[in-house]
Ligand SMILES: *[C@@H]1O[C@H](CO)[C@@H](O)[C@H](O)[C@H]1NC(C)=O
């Protein structure tokens with residue numbers, strides 16, 4: 271029995287130690303599109319795109335609406351209002367041809383969400399003339415038609431969000447939620463709205479209506495500053511990182527160029543914001559620390575328009591955007607501004623960030639190799655992204671650096687696969703610890719059950735015992751030493 275227990279201990283020790291000796295295991299795959307920037311739209315693909323709306327239906331399709339495209343004749347960036355569908359198993363694009371006469375105007379930075387196989391909703395964004403929009407459209411996936419939602423009342427009666435662009439959005443299975451953005455006067459907004467996919471109605475969050483003070487006139491301290499271009503993440507809770515908090519004076523010039531690097535979580539049920547850390551007053555450059563080592567001194571630099579997601583351990587990941595890299599020079603008086611391709615992870619157990627991939631210096635070109643070790647997306651902003659089952663994140667296009675390190679509009683599609691790192695990662699994250707405890711309990715129960723069964727069995731028929739004990743239950747034969 272003692273011998274067996276030692277074996278067991280050894281197994282458990284191995285199970286606990288194995289993850290701790292691995293380094294980060296992240297696969298980066300280039301799934302198509304061009305290595306070079308400025309690709310025009312064809313019948314087969316949307317070509318280069320930036321700031322369109324991209325929504326994944328949690329099954330096999332991602333839908334792309336509008337955004338900037340490249341016009342090879344005029345050699346200019348042009349806004350579109352076309353709708354594409356990407357098969358996420360084959361990575362092939364096809365265009366959808368709406369039968370309706372009406373359709374949303376061409377635009378960039380709309381919010382997008384939907385119900386699988388039924389409908390897509392888009393809201394707001396900015397048109398070719400720079401107008402901020404406040405319209406809500408539904409695309410019916412069954413009969414392929416667009417319809418504008420006529421919302422009773424107007425924005426002053428709070429029935430739908432006022433016009434805006436560069437708002438942040440989260441798409442859950444039942445709601446499209448938006449935060450902030452900039453209005454027609456370029457003023458940074460703080461308001462937060464939810465669109466029910468089922469009722470097709472907008473409503474403003476109570477906390478948002480109260481900002482900056484509650485009904486007693488007290489200042490709500492725990493609420494993110496007004497901003498545009500903040501990065502969003504969601505899984506149960508909603509998260510928000512950074513964005514542009516600059517205040518615009520009446521002359522429409524930046525009073526102070528401020529990108530933020532503060533991280534917030536929002537509890538949907540309680541309608542309350544909690545600040546996790548970072549800064550919204552001054553733009554800080556990134557503190558990268560050692561590669562793939564978590565530290566309380568690490569924190570990503572201020573930025574706008576990165577992409578974020580939450581893995582199956584509940585930790586946050588963030589990639590790219592426009593902001594500040596590891597150098598102080600990347601923070602200028604007017605505007606922090608380098609395109610980034612850094613990959614970060616925030617672990618809630620340790621309350622620490624780790625720099626997990628990419629470059630700590632901004633403005634780097636992409637690597638389009640055959641294997642994961644030779645591939646990495648170049649620095650970019652305004653790209654589109656979608657997440658498959660938490661640990662597989664996809665990014666598409668944006669403004670950024672191509673294979674030659676030249677700037678332009680990108681058409682490349684990437685997958686950042688962190689599932690091995692998340693499941694077998696080197697740190698015992700909450701769910702790893704639970705898995706180990708759960709596994710141990712199961713093992714103990716099994717041993718107890720087997721030994722009880724064995725004993726009962728032995729007291730039964732001697733004949734049966736002889737037959738059975740040296741076959742299936744041989745591992746536990748020494749149990750009857752105790753008898
Ligand atoms: C919006 O509603 C308010 C209150 O009902 C009304 O006074 C205002 O004229 C309306 N604005 C527009 C643009 O319809």
Ligand SMILES: *[C@@H]1O[C@H](CO)[C@@H](O)[C@H](O)[C@H]1NC(C)=O
Pocket residue numbers: 307308345346347672676677678679
């Ligand atoms: C892409 O097009 C834009 C707009 O014409 C231009 O400024 C940029 O240099 C082009 N980039 C490349 C890599 O050709």
